[in-house]
Amino acid sequence: xxxxxxxxxxxxxxxxxxxxxxxxxxxxxxxxxxxxxxxxxxxxxxxxxxxxxxxxxxxxxxxxxxxxxxxxxxxxxxxxxxxxxxxxxxxxxxxxxxxxxxxxxxxxxxxxxxxxxxxxxxxxxxxxxxxxxxxxxxxxxxxxxxxxxxxxxxxxxxxxx
Amino acid sequence: xxxxxxxxxxxxxxxxxxxxxxxxxxxxxxxxxxxxxxxxxxxxxxxxxxxxxxxxxxxxxxxxxxxxxxxxxxxxxxxxxxxxxxxxxxxxxxxxxxxxxxxxxxxxxxxxxxxxxxxxxxxxxxxxxxxxxxxxxxxxxxxxxxxxxxxxxxxxxxxxxxxxxxxxxxxxxxxxxxxxxxxxxxxxxxxxxxxxxxxxxxxxxxxxxxxxxxxxxxxxxxxxxxxxxxxxxxxxxxxxxxxxxxxxxxxxxxxxxxxxxxxxxxxxxxxxxxxxxxxxxxxxxxxxxxxxxxxxxxxxxxxxxxxxxxxxxxxxxxxxxxxxxxxxxxxxxxxxxxxxxxxxxxxxxxxxxxxxxxxxxxxxxxxxxxxxxxxxxxxxxxxxxxxxxxxxxxxxxxxxxxxxxxxxxxxxxxxxxxxxxxxxxxxxxxxxxxxxxxxxxxxxxxxxxxxxxxxxxxxxxxxxxxxxxxxxxxxxxxxxxxxxxxxxxxxxxxxxxxxxxxxxxxxxxxxxxxxxxxxxxxxxxxxxxxxxxxxxxxxxxxxxxxxxxxxxxxxxxxxxxxxxxxxxxxxxxxxxxxxxxxxxxxxxxxxxxxxxxxxxxxxxxxxxxxxxxxxxxxxxxxxxxxxxxxxxxxxxxxxxxxxxxxxxxxxxxxxxxxxxxxxxxxxxxxxxxxxxxxxxxxxxxxxxxxxxxxxxxxxxxxxxxxxxxxxxxxxxxxxxxxxxxxxxxxxxxxxxxxxxxxxxxxxxxxxxxxxxxxxxxxxxxxxxxxxxxxxxxxxxxxxxxxxxxxxx
Ligand code: FES
Ligand code: FES
Numbered sequence: 001x002x003x004x005x006x007x008x009x010x011x012x013x014x015x016x017x018x019x020x021x022x023x024x025x026x027x028x029x030x031x032x033x034x035x036x037x038x039x040x041x042x043x044x045x046x047x048x049x050x051x052x053x054x055x056x057x058x059x060x061x062x063x064x065x066x067x068x069x070x071x072x073x074x075x076x077x078x079x080x081x082x083x084x085x086x087x088x089x090x091x092x093x094x095x096x097x098x099x100x101x102x103x104x105x106x107x108x109x110x111x112x113x114x115x116x117x118x119x120x121x122x123x124x125x126x127x128x129x130x131x132x133x134x135x136x137x138x139x140x141x142x143x144x145x146x147x148x149x150x151x152x153x154x155x156x157x158x159x160x161x
Numbered sequence: 162x163x164x165x166x167x168x169x170x171x172x173x174x175x176x177x178x179x180x181x182x183x184x185x186x187x188x189x190x191x192x193x194x195x196x197x198x199x200x201x202x203x204x205x206x207x208x209x210x211x212x213x214x215x216x217x218x219x220x221x222x223x224x225x226x227x228x229x230x231x232x233x234x235x236x237x238x239x240x241x242x243x244x245x246x247x248x249x250x251x252x253x254x255x256x257x258x259x260x261x262x263x264x265x266x267x268x269x270x271x272x273x274x275x276x277x278x279x280x281x282x283x284x285x286x287x288x289x290x291x292x293x294x295x296x297x298x299x300x301x302x303x304x305x306x307x308x309x310x311x312x313x314x315x316x317x318x319x320x321x322x323x324x325x326x327x328x329x330x331x332x333x334x335x336x337x338x339x340x341x342x343x344x345x346x347x348x349x350x351x352x353x354x355x356x357x358x359x360x361x362x363x364x365x366x367x368x369x370x371x372x373x374x375x376x377x378x379x380x381x382x383x384x385x386x387x388x389x390x391x392x393x394x395x396x397x398x399x400x401x402x403x404x405x406x407x408x409x410x411x412x413x414x415x416x417x418x419x420x421x422x423x424x425x426x427x428x429x430x431x432x433x434x435x436x437x438x439x440x441x442x443x444x445x446x447x448x449x450x451x452x453x454x455x456x457x458x459x460x461x462x463x464x465x466x467x468x469x470x471x472x473x474x475x476x477x478x479x480x481x482x483x484x485x486x487x488x489x490x491x492x493x494x495x496x497x498x499x500x501x502x503x504x505x506x507x508x509x510x511x512x513x514x515x516x517x518x519x520x521x522x523x524x525x526x527x528x529x530x531x532x533x534x535x536x537x538x539x540x541x542x543x544x545x546x547x548x549x550x551x552x553x554x555x556x557x558x559x560x561x562x563x564x565x566x567x568x569x570x571x572x573x574x575x576x577x578x579x580x581x582x583x584x585x586x587x588x589x590x591x592x593x594x595x596x597x598x599x600x601x602x603x604x605x606x607x608x609x610x611x612x613x614x615x616x617x618x619x620x621x622x623x624x625x626x627x628x629x630x631x632x633x634x635x636x637x638x639x640x641x642x643x644x645x646x647x648x649x650x651x652x653x654x655x656x657x658x659x660x661x662x663x664x665x666x667x668x669x670x671x672x673x674x675x676x677x678x679x680x681x682x683x684x685x686x687x688x689x690x691x692x693x694x695x696x697x698x699x700x701x702x703x704x705x706x707x708x709x710x711x712x713x714x715x716x717x718x719x720x721x722x723x724x725x726x727x728x729x730x731x732x733x734x735x736x737x738x739x740x741x742x743x744x745x746x747x748x749x750x751x752x753x754x755x756x757x758x759x760x761x762x763x764x765x766x767x768x769x770x771x772x773x774x775x776x777x778x779x780x781x782x783x784x785x786x787x788x789x790x791x792x793x794x795x796x797x798x799x800x801x802x803x804x805x806x807x808x809x810x811x812x813x814x815x816x817x818x819x820x821x822x823x824x825x826x827x828x829x830x831x832x833x834x835x836x837x838x839x840x841x842x843x844x845x846x847x848x849x850x851x852x853x854x855x856x857x858x859x860x861x862x863x864x865x866x867x868x869x870x871x872x873x874x875x876x877x878x879x880x881x882x883x884x885x886x887x888x889x890x891x892x893x894x895x896x897x898x899x900x901x902x903x904x905x906x907x908x909x910x911x912x913x914x915x916x917x918x919x920x921x922x923x924x925x926x927x928x929x930x931x932x933x934x935x936x937x938x939x940x941x942x943x944x945x946x947x948x949x950x951x952x953x
Contacts, residue, residue: 034190035183044873075183100672101180102417127882139849
């Protein structure tokens with residue numbers, strides 16, 4: 001067992017973990033941040049995506065210890081300071097980009113990373129970037145639309161189709 | 162001008178805020194004081210005789226609190242099938258016991274035969290591995306292929322069932338001779354043999370359950386990933402564990418998708434309850450995705466031969482089908498209804514065909530149980546019909562649009578009774594077909610095809626005109642068809658003293674947005690803001706006895722129960738208003754949230770009436786009870802019958818066999834629409850799943866019964882770059898004639914109508930590209946299958 005410290009959603013945190021403890025497990029069980037979801041055991045679904053030092057990472061694919069000293073952002077850290085939905089979150093609500101909500105935290109975190117890299121992605125770029133996030137509910141239509149809308153693009157043509 | 166609130170408005174979903182901020186509470190998110198962890202020990206062989214379950218070493222391992230085996234549950238009941246189906250000869254189906262934990266034999270890879278409970282998850286896991294290592298299971302030959310299962314009576318999934326047949330069902334048996342004769346005499350018969358591929362539902366939230374027991378009261382509580390907490394409670398209480406229903410609370414909190422797979426009661430739920438009682442501590446279990454693949458009920462898995470008899474001009478004379486339907490190793494709760502009454506009764510499609518006969522043999526195999534998955538039986542029926550119709554058109558050189566148009570039931574023919582036992586109440590199938598054609602710019606197809614050809618791609622267009630029976634309900638109908646439960650639903654509307662409203666519904670939302678849509682309906686009917694209405698669901702301790710959400714029934718059955726309860730509230734409100742305004746009850750009107758005496762300016766607001774109901778200082782108690790709370794149980798007169806036309810355009814790369822969906826157009830008739838945004842989302846999701854079935858998803862067991870597609874690395878889920886934007890239209894609306902909201906249900910349509918549209922489009926592309934020897938490709942229409950078909 002080792003002590004590990006990091007900054008999560010702007011707050012310094014620490015905990016005692018086993019070598020095999022995944023970052024996802026540390027966030028969920030150690031810190032009670034259950035917004036990060038576990039949808040698979042093969043690092044395929046993306047429900048667990050968080051940001052580690054600004055990069056989108058599947059938190060089930062790294063050990064908690066690998067994030068020691070890092071700055072981590074989870075879905076719980078994505079709202080505005082006043083508690084209102086952030087721009088990407090708001091776009092997901094406005095465009096019905098979620099149904100059961102289980103893939104949603106990972107989708108939002110991946111989308112945020114995409115828009116940080118590529119502020120005006122094309123439809124194809126959004127679809128390609130989100131390839132590592134599986135959603136069983138939405139057929140992706142409204143997710144792609146929400147991400148494009150969050151980037152300031154006019155999606156009314158998609159809506160009108 | 163679109164509405165901005167109430168019925169018909171695209172109100173934004175209130176539940177989204179918690180899901181978007183990580184504040185949803187799914188079963189695995191709960192942390193309970195003193196909780197311990199259960200891990201299942203699952204069979205690694207498909208078929209085996211259990212000689213010894215090695216519990217001794219595991220029991221002594223660190224942290225281990227209990228080890229359960231099949232023996233511990235041998236005395237309790239089995240998990241029953243919800244529908245009794247009779248074979249053609251009148252004998253009842255074979256119904257082997259489905260134990261909580263396998264006992265005597267294991268019957269599929271992943272069949273749980275022991276469970277370990279320990280202080281930590283890791284300890285439970287380590288000990289489960291020890292049980293697995295120490296157990297002695299003699300492997301028996303696996304029964305995987307359905308035809309072989311039936312043909313090989315010596316090798317049995319259940320020792321007492323010699324031919325591995327659950328039943329041999331004919332629908333309708335009395336039609337058979339006439340259908341045979343009609344086919345024999347027909348000028349043309351098209352025959353198609355096809356496979357409806359087995360699918361793994363893969364809701365993104367894996368199944369999870371937490372059992373609690375309260376020794377002081379003897380009460381149990383189960384928190385579980387369920388689409389229908391009352392049904393789960395009934396099954397556990399009355400059939401499996403013998404707990405009085407009123408001592409078991411079942412809670413389904415936020416649930417991350419279901420698609421059918423979370424309708425059923427699973428053995429893990431009984432294990433965590435039994436363990437909680439034994440240990441007097443909360444016991445939690447969460448499936449890993451690998452376990453979900455092995456142990457969730459799968460979907461589809463039909464092998465069908467369909468014959469279509471017609472005139473030379475394409476006028477349908479008869480359909481006849483023979484199907485082998487896989488139920489897997491045990492009967493899951495809806496498994497016997499899915500290939501029969503959710504499939505055979507739809508085999509006339511939207512067509513005026515006089516002769517239909519359906520035969521289904523349901524077969525036990527050493528694979529995971531198969532049950533309802535989004536659409537459940539209706540996608541299988543639709544796929545068979547829409548593929549054989551297309552094949553017939555090619556054989557006779559007829560236009561698939563015109564052949565469908567000629568055979569569709571016309572608007573003036575409703576109500577229309579089919580030869581397979583359903584009475585369609587209303588529809589306009591020509592209208593949805595016309596709409597789809599207009600949306601798809603069919604006239605411009607040739608130019609698009611030429612553009613694709615210039616890129617070296619083959620372009621094709623595929624049509625599917627589909628119908629479904631949903632709003633799964635009428636108890637009287639399902640009772641005749643073999644259901645052992647009623648399928649009504651219930652809602653309670655409680656007006657609180659300060660005017661806010663709590664609605665307790667039997668529906669369960671696991672992505673459908675009930676918290677928003679149901680509030681829209683109640684608010685609209687009462688003339689109050691949506692924000693005053695709270696929807697409560699998913700807890701047997703709070704809601705009336707309802708049957709949950711599946712079969713596109715939430716709105717058409719549960720929603721109507723709620724609307725009827727609101728009507729009772731209004732009726733009671735009028736009584737109260739009559740008293741307060743000193744008028745005759747018959748003179749009270751209710752409009753825009755106000756109770757008024759007709760023709761006067763005397764009125765009370767809804768809030769005033771609500772307050773008075775709970776402060777009844779001067780009520781005439783003999784004629785007026787205090788309080789304002791009403792419950793309605795609603796049992797519809799019929800199924801509802803959504804229908805539509807789907808048009809898919811694909812581009813096929815003949816070099817690689819890869820299929821791309823170029824466009825997908827849906828023209829649906831769902832009757833009246835409560836929230837267009839949510840309806841569109843439901844169709845998108847269903848079509849996404851249908852495209853997954855058509856192009857990507859395959860569940861493959863090898864000859865030893867090992868699941869080769871047991872993870873997201875091997876099982877191809879549709880991803881964002883596999884699908885296009887969809888065009889969805891719901892403007893053709895023929896309201897349901899037998900429910901007051903005029904709604905039909907929209908949850909399954911996309912998954913039902915889309916697979917044949919995709920496959921028809923692929924075949925069309927190949928034909929237009931000169932590969933006219935290809936008459937059918939089984940799903941998933943993968944690059945290797947397309948390439949082989951072209952080059953075969
Ligand atoms: S849980 Fe991390 S990718 Fe699925
Ligand atoms: S919203 Fe349910 S999995 Fe994406």
